[in-house]
Amino acid sequence: MDEREEKIQTVSNAFDRDLNRLKEMHPSDIAEELEDRELSEIRQVLREFGDEQVADILTELPQEIQTDLLENMRLDRVSEIIPEMYSDDAADALGQVSPERLQDIMDQLPDEHVEGITTLLEYPEDTAGGIMRSEVNAVLTSMTLSEAREAVRREEDQDQHNALYIYVIDENGRLQGVLKLRDLLFRDLRLKVSEVMISEVRSITVNADQEEIANIFQKYNYLALPVVDDFGKLVGLVTSDDVIDVIQEEATEDMQRMVGLSGEEMVTTPWRRSVKNRLPWLLVNLGTAFLAAWVVSMFEDTLLKYAMLAAFLPIVGGMGGNAGAQTLTIVVRSLALGEIEDNEWRRVLVKEIIIGVVAGMVIGLTVGLISWLWQGSWVLGAVVSLAMLLNMVAAALSGVLVPIGLRAVKVDPALASSIMVTTVTDVVGFFLFLSLASLALNFLQL
Amino acid sequence: MDEREEKIQTVSNAFDRDLNRLKEMHPSDIAEELEDRELSEIRQVLREFGDEQVADILTELPQEIQTDLLENMRLDRVSEIIPEMYSDDAADALGQVSPERLQDIMDQLPDEHVEGITTLLEYPEDTAGGIMRSEVNAVLTSMTLSEAREAVRREEDQDQHNALYIYVIDENGRLQGVLKLRDLLFRDLRLKVSEVMISEVRSITVNADQEEIANIFQKYNYLALPVVDDFGKLVGLVTSDDVIDVIQEEATEDMQRMVGLSGEEMVTTPWRRSVKNRLPWLLVNLGTAFLAAWVVSMFEDTLLKYAMLAAFLPIVGGMGGNAGAQTLTIVVRSLALGEIEDNEWRRVLVKEIIIGVVAGMVIGLTVGLISWLWQGSWVLGAVVSLAMLLNMVAAALSGVLVPIGLRAVKVDPALASSIMVTTVTDVVGFFLFLSLASLALNFLQL
Structure with missing residues (x-):
């Protein structure tokens, strides 16, 4: 083995060790570690992760790195990663991409994703529409609990956030009530959803200001609230972890603005x-x-x-x-x-x-x-x-x-x-x- | 009906109307409305509500009114209201009561509540122990899913917060993993809990600082985290709505302290x-x-x-x-x-x-x-x-x-x-x- 080969060998060993260490970590931690590195190095590392993992890591990276990556990664890779992201995170990430690139990416995405993301991109950032995700479990009032149970089982997305509540809608998609998972577990499955559901369900409208939403969550201690459009149609879900981000952001903004800062400056800002x-x-x-x-x-x-x-x-x-x-x-x-x-x-x-x-x-x-x-x-x-x-x-x-x-x-x-x-x-x-x-x-x- | 009777009649009509209006409202809203009134009037209104409702309203009232009420309400009423509160809220409310009164109240409470509240009272306010509740669903590793299902059904408290996850402990009470309600709904009930549970579960120790906890929730987007003591024993649960309160409190405190305020002053402070x-x-x-x-x-x-x-x-x-x-x-x-x-x-x-x-x-x-x-x-x-x-x-x-x-x-x-x-x-x-x-x-x- 000549000297040059040896050098390459050493570099690639270091890379592998680094990669193995990263693969043990939580996506949020990986993102925190990567954000200080060169863009080319981030791309090289992400190439070694699966689509779902990259989606999770991307979500946690700072906005400017997200944008850079989405602009520069291979288009077919992007089109596989985006569907793995929550619609709200995908919309946030795509929000800063150039219009041409956005069009290219949208052309590659499956139709159902395009629709969800396009809608989200249209809502102002600081409204319910801007922070909600559009994936939300819903069953029909007319179903039996047994049918509802099957509907929930079929939901591909088994994530914690969706499992919180099961919202109930009528044939027109209008929010009618909420079911608890417990109901599916312990109640007689022959009962109708409409008989078991709690029909007094608080919701927020898609145009509600994020600061107002934060105050509602704080006052009533909600963990999640459904979002409806002007016609009462269920369009999304805001969870309390979204609200935590909003609250930190608003507090930072207020503190900064009082002394004449932009509201978005960080210690890492160049x-x-x-x-x-x-x-x-x-x-x-x-x-x-x-x-x-x-x-x-x-x-x-x-x-x-x-x-x-x-x-x-x-x-x-x-x-x-x-x-x-x-x-x-x-x-x-x-x-x-x-x-x-x-x-x-x-x-x-x-x-x-x-x-x-x-x-x-x-x-x-x-x-x-x-x-x-x-x-x-x-x-x-x-x-x-x-x-x-x-x-x-x-x-x-x-x-x-x-x-x-x-x-x-x-x-x-x-x-x-x-x-x-x-x-x-x-x-x-x-x-x-x-x-x-x-x-x-x-x-x-x- | 003479004049005096008429007057009493009018006053009591107004009181009834007010009461009927309040009874339609959310406990948080009732608390908001009551906090501007005289203490004697608040007591009079609360007399017309059931124990559980009073518990919910009390939780949302400002600290000084809570203390006043607990000092001045009939002892037997207090001892019926406290068990209806979450242990963390009860501990917070009781934390400011005079030592003699606290002793009187504790003497009247059922043993299981005394223990939970006493432990919580010992943790510093700004740690996991200070913000957690001690009610937390747990099943044993050795159970089958079917037994776990029964255990969950028996849990009296059907509140949203507890239904999020089901924590798994060993015979010594040490946290071993977490089950999702979905698992009870869709997996083969003959399986052992230990076979189905996710054994990599993040927890926080009871002494962890609340600011640190807030940062963990924000970074990893959790909705709830189990709290363990120094021996790994499951002792409580922190949910993201607790964290929202912590974050608002810490932000207010920082803003105020920078300009030489106490950190706890409000527009309503006399x-x-x-x-x-x-x-x-x-x-x-x-x-x-x-x-x-x-x-x-x-x-x-x-x-x-x-x-x-x-x-x-x-x-x-x-x-x-x-x-x-x-x-x-x-x-x-x-x-x-x-x-x-x-x-x-x-x-x-x-x-x-x-x-x-x-x-x-x-x-x-x-x-x-x-x-x-x-x-x-x-x-x-x-x-x-x-x-x-x-x-x-x-x-x-x-x-x-x-x-x-x-x-x-x-x-x-x-x-x-x-x-x-x-x-x-x-x-x-x-x-x-x-x-x-x-x-x-x-x-x-x-």
């Missing part, structure tokens, strides 16, 4: 994309920072006389910003969780103003006292004190009104809300403090 | 409690604000000559604070979602520094240019520019190192992290800007 995401809001923030600077600049004369006033700007502004951030966080989160009804925001506003006044008095007095001791001027102390109290009230007002206002104009209450609140507390705080100080100090000639 | 929650961190923040003020005060002489420098403080500090908040949000959220492995934080740090440098150059140049145009001094422009760039890097450093450092010393990475990062960006920003400005302006005598 820095170029991160810079592109972050710069716009930083530039908007720059505008508001200059607004605050301009307010300060109006008091140049006062500052030339009493330069120490500058030292108090970060105290008045910063504390206001912090109090505002506290109020804002409570309000944004409560809005997301559906805890504030349309007519309740006034009560929240009143409460936050009370907190602002009380905390403002405590903080204001403390600040005033320390300032007096530090600078030896009770007038300065009084001015800082009053400016602080008023700015805390401004913080409370903006912390409630900014997100409530954004929602009223149908914008995400989280969107850049923290930048807006900070602008208010900076501008109001600086203006109040410096104008009170100018008045007091000029009058009293200290 | 203002007195809110003030008590918020004041401590506001006072800590006051300390850090005075630190920043002290930094500014060191440059009093410079500021007396060039008062306009004060106007640039909010720009340098504010922009740094914002960039820091962006980095911090990404890192805190990724830590919570388990996306940053122990050895990966260096990569994150490098990436954030690159972003800080690039965004810092863009923002720095923009700020410098505007400042030059505004104040007509290129030196000032250059100083602002450089201070901004360096402060953006400081923001990146602190945005990564503060949460990573907190986690390293086993403190929640979210805890007051935003206060710490803002302190760094204020102090560093002010010091850099004012010292650079002092140097440049004094040297150049502008």
